[in-house]
Amino acid sequence: MSTDVHIELCALCSQKVEIKGFSLVGNSGVHHFCCGGCLSIFQLLYPDSPQNQQLKQNEENPK
Template sequence: MVTVKYNKNCDLCGLPVEIDGFSLEASQDTKSFCCAGCLSIYQLIYTNNPLTENKDQTNNNNEDI
C-alpha cells in the first residue's frame, strides 16, 4: 500500500489539498482549498462582495426618499 502525504490543508475546512488549482491570492499569502466549493464559500465570507455594497447603497437611497 502506498502512503501519500499532503503538504497543505484546506484553509476553510482543513481537509488535505489533493488537487492544485483551487487557490486565492490574499493580501499576506496564498490560500489553498480542497475544492471549488470551499474556494467559493471563502470568497463569499471573507472578501468584499460588490452585491452587498450595492444593497447598502440602495437602502441608504430609500431612506432619503
C-alpha cells in the same frame, strides 16, 4: 532517513489539498482550497478580501 513532505491544508475546512488549482493570492499569502466549493464559500464569507477584489477587477476588465 527522514523526508520532509509539506502537505497543504484547505484554508476553509482544513482537509488535505489533493487537487491543485483551487487557490487565491492575497496580502497574507496564498490560500489553498481542497475544492471549488470551499473556495466559493471562502469568497462568500470574505467578500471584501483583497483576493476577491482582484478577481472582480479581472472579471470587469477581461484581457
